[in-house]
Amino acid sequence: MAKPKDNPNYKVIAENRRARYDYAIEDDVECGIILQGSEVKSLRVNSANVAESYAEVKDGELWLVNSYIAPYEAAKTWGHEERRRRKLLASKKELMRMWSDTQRKGMTLVPLVLYFNHKGFVKLKIGIAKGKQNHDKRASDAKRDWGRQKQRLLRHSD
Numbered sequence: 001m002a003k004p005k006d007n008p009n010y011k012v013i014a015e016n017r018r019a020r021y022d023y024a025i026e027d028d029v030e031c032g033i034i035l036q037g038s039e040v041k042s043l044r045v046n047s048a049n050v051a052e053s054y055a056e057v058k059d060g061e062l063w064l065v066n067s068y069i070a071p072y073e074a075a076k077t078w079g080h081e082e083r084r085r086r087k088l089l090a091s092k093k094e095l096m097r098m099w100s101d102t103q104r105k106g107m108t109l110v111p112l113v114l115y116f117n118h119k120g121f122v123k124l125k126i127g128i129a130k131g132k133q134n135h136d137k138r139a140s141d142a143k144r145d146w147g148r149q150k151q152r153l154l155r156h157s158d
Contacts, residue, residue: 007118009116009117009118009119009120010115010116010117010118011115011116012113012114012115013043013046013048013114013115013116013122014046014048014049014050014051014113014114015050015112015113015114016050016051016053016110016111016112016113017051018051019110019111019112019127019129020112021132021137021140022131022132022137023108023110023127023129023130023131023132024129024130024131024132024136025110025112025127025128025129026101026107026127026128026129026130027101027127027128028112028125028126028127028128029090029094029098029125029126029128030123030124030125030126031062031088031089031090031094031123031124031125031126032088032089032090032121032122032123032124033064033086033087033088033089033114033122033123033124034086034087034088034089035069035086035122036080037075037078038071038072038075038078038079038080039069039072039080040122041072041074041075042069042070042071042072042080043069043114043116043122047069047070048067048068048069048070048114049067049068050064050067050068050111050113050114050124052066052067052068053065053066053067053068053111054066054108054109054110054111055088055109055110055111055126056102056109057095057098057099057102057109060095061087061095062087062088062089062090062095062098062109063085063086063087063088064085064086064087064088064111064124065085066083067083067086067111067114068082068083069082070082088124088126098126098128101128102128106130106131107128107129107130108128108129108130108131109126109127109128109129110126110127110129111124111125111126111127112125112126112127113125
């Protein structure tokens with residue numbers, strides 16, 4: 001993915017920061033998303049949330065469920081529903097892989113980041129994830145805390 005410094009069009013709209021804490025992400029896939037015009041305008045002003053949403057493969061299609069895109073004020077008559085199901089675009093190969101992965105026990109599709117790519121298109125990064133239990137979360141916390149402590153020690157030793 002291009003960094004914001006490298007590309008002026010790249011812009012993160014919404015990020016699910018809790019996903020990496022609650023789930024062990026095994027793989028991630030970049031998908032396109034089918035949006036209405038008022039939804040794109042609303043995303044340009046950063047009014048979206050993917051934290052409570054999830055993705056599912058249903059009838060051979062990939063859907064984003066329960067994502068929130070705020071209504072665009074200038075599109076009063078031709079607005080959009082805030083929490084409608086949005087179709088995601090992925091290749092057939094990726095779609096089949098996601099479907100087979102979600103059939104395994106405990107696997108799910110979690111939206112990670114909603115962003116504008118370098119061409120200005122809205123993309124969604126989906127993680128194929130397995131839910132963590134409490135002891136896994138504690139281990140992740142301990143590992144992260146040790147990394148921070150190590151950085152502090154290295155900083156003070158110079």
